[in-house]
Amino acid sequence: MGKKSTFIHDDFLLNNKYAKTLYHDHAANMPIIDYHNHLPPEEIAENKIFNNITEIWINGDHYKWRAMRTLGIDEKYITGNASDFEKFQKWAHTVPHTMRNPLYHWTHLELKRYFGISDALNTQSAEAIYRETSEKLNSPEFSCQNLLTKMNVEVLCTTEDPTDTLEHHRKIAKSNFKTKVGTAFRPDKAIFIGAASYNDYLDKLEDVTGITISSYNDLCEALRNRIIFFNENGCSLSDHGLEHLYAEDFTASEIKSIFKRKRSNQKISTVEVAKFQSAMLLFLSETYHEFSWVQQYHLGALRNNNSRMHQLLGPDTGWDSIGDFSQARKLSTFLNKLDSKNVLPKTIIYNLNPADNEVMAAMIGNFNDGSIKGKVQFGSAWWFLDQKDGMTQQLNALSNIGLISCFIGMLTDSRSFLSYPRHEYFRRILCNLFGTDIENGELPDDMDWIGQIIEDICYYNAKDYFNYQ
Template sequence: MVTKNNLQTEVYKINSDKEFINDNFLLMNKTAERLYHTFAKDLPIIDYHNHLSVKEIAENRKFDNITQIWLYGDHYKWRAMRTNGVDEKFCTGEASDWEKFLAWAETVPYTLRNPLYHWTHLELKNPFGISNKLLNKDTAKEIWKHCNKLLPEDNFSVKGLLKNFKVKVLCTTDDPLDSLEYHKKIRKDKFDIKVFPAFRPDKGMAVENLNLFSLWFNKLQELTNIQIDSFQKYIEAIRVRHDFFHQNGCRISDHGIEVPYAEDYTQQDIEKIFEKILLSKELMQDEILKFKSAMMYEFGVMDHEKNWVQQLHIGALRNNNTRMFNSLGPDTGYDSIGDFNIAISLVKFLDDLDKENKLAKTIIYNLNPKDNEVIATIMGSFQDGNIPGKIQFGSSWWFLDQKDGMEKQLNTLSNMGLISRFVGMLTDSRSFLSFSRHEYFRRILCNIIGEDVEKGFLPDSDELLAPLIKGVCYYNAEQYFEFDKA
């Protein structure tokens, strides 16, 4: 038996020589091993961006089987299964949970060199204690039974798992119209782990689809009891919801955008555009861009006023497959990296706010790796000397959330910024098992620094290196977000 953070599970091994996910996984030298095990491994987690179900946290859900906790909603796995020739019924369809698990197990051996192979076995080891029994069609039944036997235990409830992973703070992703009832319940229940909302107002500027926008707009009027007949009234109503989120612990916003919206516009332009919106008249493309630009500016101002952090997730090309979008809806694995030019508009967005001294702390994530150096150099133009790392080059995101992508992001940041001030990793996930990605990141970080030490590029000094490792893995985020004041 192995005992870890109160989880007692049987260890499965293929052989006794060497585990695949062993203590020194991804650590290629003795310095990397020392840095990870001494300074990174046992630090708590601040997961400041994810898509976890706050309802399941509040209700402390227990899962009936591993498919429910592992495969439901996981479009990373669905994409791999489809690529492997697996029928849709085993991804999102009517197949039983066992059949879906078996289909995934049969796919896993084909994911070699994809991060899914690493993540799968990291997640089987912690929390399930399955060490070096590789998942495939032959081991599927045994692993299925083992995991399902553990899931009814209290330590495998949602709250039990969060405690096991040493999560201290997490931020869900929430629409401004959300009641935040489950966040309130978690706070009322005095759960040890802080669960805060994040303000994601994408629907509030999605005027390219006026039918859907109107539904959101009407609910905003009802919630705020404001008759919205002008753009200024619209911003007033949005601000009411922004205030409501702040009162309920929110200290961070999030924006999923193709490009930074920063078109020139006048107040008269926006009022005329808003009049068309009120009349449900289709907008021209330049009007859509001006409206989004105005909204992003206003959101930025609100965030600055409350000392929030604004996150910009830039560059996704979404819902590429019309047939499957019509069948399954969004966020089901049919998105990709976009190929947009962002430099000029990003500079203008940041500069428009900075000129008025209204630029909030900002994290910028890119989905296209061609933009790494662009973002890393732009952010240096807007550091103000008052807040360490005020403008952040965000952790490698989505399709870049893998070993190669992490290394490139860390190296670019090191070359063109200060890696010592980086706020570190997040899961961006819908799964309660995905916190192993923090371990994955920490191992990669320690290996990069360890290799530099071994090659003589950095001094072999724990006094110098420990603050860097500890800061990036935990303490920088603690200082930057100031969740202790929420």
């Protein structure tokens, strides 16, 4: 086809013999527990077969979309009405320009691992790669379920709203598919009382639960109803995407009044919004604790920055960025309110601003009380940070301030079935960090013990943390 992308070799990112041994003997063959992603469960349940590589690889991938826009490619070839082949051609044209962006590594890792293609993707190789990958994707061997099996995915966890029927998860659970497919409860729409569509959402929640939601207590009852439903269907995680935690002081009468006025379409203040969201988060967290769930908080995204394009294309289309919100005080107050009543669930905190790495690494230590190994986790480098430098910074901050040996490792946070080499990427970076320390004489040449730490981070810690059997 074209020039080989020979930089993706067996020892890619592994810069010494110790790193190579740790990766090949301890990390490479560990099963994957992908405990947070946005894969469509319907496509897993139906075991979808894709028509071509654009469908599975470019459609919905806002990482690629941002790169193409930056290069000056018209929206027609990104989210517009161009043909799938034309969109792929434009992506292939973009790829050589992504050098030093993680997209360049991910692109060639994914072509190699799923399709056995070692050619560099560019304008010259585009047609042949499109043809070869699309032919393979049209076969049952490359169905959604087989792609997950090929990557040794033992468990994956999608993300659903409380109003979801979970019909696809129930269908998967009854099938012979060996990968465990769970879900995470994402109730943010019930929390964001300041949203213009808030009452419309509560109307939908009413329809699903059969509970008339005219008071704050009704809302709590409806959400508890859905938590029970999710729990009965194998859910053991929640997830929240917030700018920062909310931990304002409030009284029960205040919250009831705020909710009643909102339900009557009356205006509520910014202060009242914060108080309500604080109450809602505490209620949910206490309920998660009751059901022994793990709660996740993704903090720090500044979303929908480009109002013109957001209006045109909607959310999650590539217009979000890193926010610089104050995190420490509110996070501390929130966790402390739960811990003071001994109802703090297992908790994973993800930050999007790298300036907060040490803040998060230090904060989790305040609430690891010896009851559970790694009870409060500093989550893996997320979104804009899930690249070599971002992962390294997160791992170093956690190592320096906490215990890296207790870390539950990587996740994809992806909407693509071709994203699982990101786990390999993380594992290679992890092994190279430890291997470099051994080579520098900063860690002992004890490959059995350090190899066990690597295996724990890649697999066993998550397996234990989420109680996966």
